[in-house]
């Protein structure tokens with residue numbers, strides 16, 4: 001043994017000494033998580049206690065505390081104080097609930113520690129998932145796509161391809177600082193902030209993102225969009241991309257995607273759509289016309305962890321021009337250390353390592369593959385439809401209730417509303433509804449969220465939850481009215 005080597009006679013590893021022990025622990029973990037999920041309806045929202053905080057914030061030990069002990073910390077001091085995102089009564093922000101099968105599938109993925117999707121079965125699974133997503137969303141067969149971490153990255157990826165494909169210079173080499181003509185892009189004023197973040201990260205500066213006013217249905221005002229493009233052209237700028245939204249976060253509204261596609265074609269601009277959750281109305285029986293024109297996008301961003309309820313974090317960018325996509329992200333053509341790995345790729349255009357920012361990947365296509373295949377198209381279709389029907393039910397209940405008020409038209413699965421009392425000013429209603437949400441948060445954190453639309457403070461429920469039952473929505477209304485009337489909180 002070299003004198004420099006570790007003194008221990010046993011070489012270190014992270015594998016267990018006793019495989020039976022880890023097997024037993026693993027079975028406990030699975031049992032506990034299945035029980036937790038089965039009983040999620042009665043799981044309260046709690047902030048970490050002092051004791052739990054003390055247990056979380058601890059000095060890192062030199063020798064480790066052991067797998068079982070640390071698992072007990074998770075059970076005792078972490079899990080009970082997490083946000084019960086998986087609850088049937090969770091309609092805040094836009095959050096999927098996952099599923100027991102999804103959890104188990106994630107374990108398989110972690111067990112393989114899959115870090116590549118460029119060869120072998122991984123590449124096949126990835127390609128199949130992209131094909132299924134295209135098919136479900138009615139996106140042309142010849143398009144390409146890549147799985148990413150979620151909606152933000154999916155939008156970033158689409159806009160990165162748009163920038164490189166539409167730029168009048170070789171922006172990949174020269175950068176945006178070499179542009180003679182400033183590139184500008186357009187979205188509605190209801191667009192998600194992640195688009196602004198992408199625009200900033202792509203070097204345009206957020207001033208380049210024109211936020212076109214939306215109409216009374218929260219859709220881009222098409223005439224104002226055309227005017228804005230003409231004005232920018234007159235100023236010598238380069239309008240290069242229109243961003244449409246299939247399902248806005250605030251109200252679930254859909255832009256007129258066909259009209260936007262027509263303008264993009266006339267103006268020779270790229271058409272990108274943020275369909276993070278809303279794109280899935282495409283598989284509904286009642287609301288699919290809202291997605292008309294989606295197939296005409298040059299790039300489409302969509303999430304799998306929201307309305308498809310897959311375990312976080314997974315989204316997808318579909319891109320029509322596969323060469324433009326590849327040339328934006330291609331990696332490894334000059335990196336000797338990647339040559340043999342990337343040469344394994346049968347289909348260079350479909351190699352996901354060349355189609356998004358990360359180099360190492362986590363074989364996230366496996367969960368999409370197994371879940372889509374296990375449940376089948378109809379189950380997802382039924383779930384999307386169920387949520388749309390539940391949103392319509394909630395909207396009706398609110399409309400029929402004298403103490404409640406809808407604050408925006410309901411286009412899809414998002415319902416904006418508030419508790420209301422006669423003869424109260426806007427300010428008083430805002431104060432009252434802010435108090436209601438504070439009360440709700442104490443017992444049911446983020447059951448719903450709040451937002452401001454066209455200057456009006458409002459409560460908001462976004463239903464992408466496969467566990468929700470009608471009675472849960474009734475419960476929420478009862479709670480809101482109880483707090484609105486000032487009745488006891490317990």
Ligand SMILES: Cc1ncc(COP(=O)(O)O)c(C=O)c1O
Pocket residue numbers: 093094149150151152153192194247248249274275276277303315
């Ligand atoms: C319309 C829309 N786009 C993009 C995003 C960002 O997606 P993610 O949270 O998956 O990054 C969201 C998130 O709610 C969204 O609602």
